Amino acid sequence: MHLATRAIVCAVLPHGEHGAIVRLMTAENGLLPGYVRGGRSRRLRPVLLVGNLVEADFRSRTDAQLAALTVELAESRAALLGEPLAAIGIEWATALTAAALPEGQPYPHLHDALDGVLAAIAAAPSARGWAGALVRYELLVLAELGFGLDLTACAATGVTEDLAWVSPRSGGAVSRGAGAPYADRLLPLPGFLIAGGDAGWGDVVAGLAITGHFLTRDVLIGRAATILPARARLVERLSRLA
Known part of the structure; x- marks a missing residue:
């Protein structure tokens, strides 16, 4: 599965020492979860704030697998x-x-x-x-x-x-x-x-x-x-x- 879309950050849950499971609201696919490596880093914390708009890229080998997610800030509401x-x-x-x-x-x-x-x-x-x-x-x-x-x-x-x-x-x-x-x-x-x-x-x-x-x-x-x-x-x- 590969999906690139703009989305709204709705929830961020710490996972492991540095990562985060993020749930994004997308226009065409609804609510989607993904794992962001380094999601708790100083660089990504300001991006992964609820309400922010992000450019999201989801990738997984199967539909049942939690997708790896990368994000870039599109609009900040920080x-x-x-x-x-x-x-x-x-x-x-x-x-x-x-x-x-x-x-x-x-x-x-x-x-x-x-x-x-x-x-x-x-x-x-x-x-x-x-x-x-x-x-x-x-x-x-x-x-x-x-x-x-x-x-x-x-x-x-x-x-x-x-x-x-x-x-x-x-x-x-x-x-x-x-x-x-x-x-x-x-x-x-x-x-x-x-x-x-x-x-x-x-x-x-x-x-x-x-x-x-x-x-x-x-x-x-x-x-x-x-x-x-x-x-x-x-x-x-x-x-x-x-």
Whole structure:
């Protein structure tokens, strides 16, 4: 197997005395692992930072063998890792990608969306400019893995207007009228997840509550659940701004 492609660094795990196993998100082949010789060296540590874009070259004798991987930096986001909110946003988006996706399966929409979230974090003057995009990315992860939410119509009545909640059981939207008697059991649905546009801090926190419920229940289970404390730190930091 030989693959040369541009990719997003999503996870780096030390291996042996000097090497690293790196998981990259590629546009055409999805999440791919590879072994980088000298991946913990002074030269490669700044390259192998989560969120960075790299030119990657994978080589292996068989498809079952962990590929040998060489990387060259294409775009660095190292400066953002010095900003607390930007750093935790990048770390969470890449950790979610690495933990949730099966390896070797193409998810072009997720690749493009992750690249867009990282670009938004780099360009926005504050977290207000990218937090909504991160919520939408989590929704897309759920959808691409078969756990998509239906926010187009009320699950109880079929109406498409005045949708105010999400059912924590079905993942379907619920209208204000149908859900009023059960409001304490439902998740508030922020308008930006339906109509698009900018999201206020309260809307972002409400959106994270929805995606967090379904990610925890359906996707981040078993070993993948070990990344949930990182998400809790992100939600706590963003909630302070609401």
